[in-house]
Amino acid sequence: MKKILILLALSLTVTISAQKKITKGIIISKQTMTSDNEQANQQFAMMGDMKTTTFFSGTRSRSELSNPMSGDIVTVTDSKTGEVLMLMKNPMLGKKYMLQKNEVTAEDLKNIKVTSTGKTKVVLGYTCKQYIVSVNKDGQSVEMELFTTEAITITSQQTAMLGDKLKGFPLYSVMKMNQMGVNMTVTTEVTEIKKDTAVDEKKFSLTPPEGYEKMN
Secondary structure (H helix, E strand, O other), rough: OOOOOOOOOOOOOOOOOHHEEEOOEEEEEHHHHHEHHHHHHHHHHHHHEEEEEEEOOOOOOEEEEEEEEEEEEEEEEOOOOOOOEEEEEEOOOOOEEEEEEOOOOOHHHOOOOEEEEEEEEEEEEEEEEEEEEEEEOEEEEEEEEEEEOEEEEOOOOOOOOHHHHOOOOOEEEEHHHHHHOOEEEEEEEEEEEOOOOOHHHHHHHHOOOOOOOOOO
């Protein structure tokens, strides 16, 4: 299973208009990382909260993350074709890109368990359904708690690997995993949605920019 896990909040004001489908706009979210490992927590504290800006139109989206520790990371996705372009720029790697197709097979789905709890939460005016997700692959496991809204039409990086087992875009998520023996929790919270905002079509280009080298 090819997946990109780049690190993706809710409040209550329910109106009928708030649940209309949003096909284009900008989503602002913040990610917070914590661990039970003191050294890892010190590194996360240096990074601080990470801000991600996601531009979307139709089935296409572009997420931009910039941090002094991780550098600049851009992910362009077309959920209709499954194509994903990742651009990375930092002092250690230089400028690298990875272009792949996000394919989820029946075998992959056997390792994924999605449970709907029936609970809901309203964030920024959007009613979200709670799902508990467990992914076990190649000896590694990831546990996620997601609150998703079907008002936003694009697929998020967190849910792309789940196939049709889960619908909606997460406005709040908590992801727990173990990386090289270190337990990590990544909390992603959407803080602002600028709906129906026009986005430059060039942002969704799946052609690697000049100066970027393919990552092996």
